[in-house]
Structure formats: C-alpha cells, structure tokens
Amino acid sequence: MGGLSLWHWLIVLVIVVLVFGTKRLGNVGKDLGEAVKGFKKGMRDGDEDRPAGQLRDDSSRDETRQSSETRQDDRNPR
Known part of the structure; x- marks a missing residue:
C-alpha cells in the first residue's frame, strides 16, 4: 500500500490526456x-553579454599578483 504502481500511473496519464488533449x-x-x-x-553566452569592464581577465589578475609580490619583497629584504 506504499507507492503507486504502474497501473496507477497509466490511469493518471489517460485522465490527463483526456482532460487536456494531446x-x-x-x-x-x-x-x-x-x-x-x-x-x-x-548560460553559455552569459560572459559575452557583459561589458568589457566586468569580464574576468586572468592576465590582469596575474599582473596585480606580481606587483603585490614585488612590493612585499621590497619591504622584506632577505
């Protein structure tokens, strides 16, 4: 008595087809x-629709990381 059997689903399908039509x-x-x-x-074209300032640019992020590493090296000479 737990779940619906195949016959129950077929009856529901027939009723839905009769009510709504094919x-x-x-x-x-x-x-x-x-x-x-x-x-x-x-979802596939989502990045292309954004303005150029909002696109993710890995090269600028790498330049920023390198410049911050250079500043840290200047403060802490080895």
Missing part, C-alpha cells in the same frame, strides 16, 4: 523544450 500537451512539451534550450544558451 495537442495542448504537445505544445506544453515544445514550450518547455524551447525554454530549456534558451536557458542553456544564456
């Missing part, structure tokens, strides 16, 4: 698929 369910599936594709594209 055309409407197909449109919902198509819209959901397009939304997922749009989300994936947005």
Whole structure:
C-alpha cells in the first residue's frame, strides 16, 4: 500500500490526456523544450553579454599578483 504502481500511473496519464488533449500537451512539451534550450544558451553566452569592464581577465589578475609580490619583497629584504 506504499507507492503507486504502474497501473496507477497509466490511469493518471489517460485522465490527463483526456482532460487536456494531446495537442495542448504537445505544445506544453515544445514550450518547455524551447525554454530549456534558451536557458542553456544564456548560460553559455552569459560572459559575452557583459561589458568589457566586468569580464574576468586572468592576465590582469596575474599582473596585480606580481606587483603585490614585488612590493612585499621590497619591504622584506632577505
């Protein structure tokens, strides 16, 4: 009596198809698929849409790290 069996799910599926119809369910599936594709594209192209000042630039970060290391070496001669 714990879970729903395969027959329960089939009956629920038949009722949903009868209530909504196959055309409407197909449109919902198509819209959901397009939304997922749009989300994936947005995640992939997310950095390209940002202004140049907000892009992550590893070379400038390396230059900053090197300059801070140089300043620390100037203060603490060995």
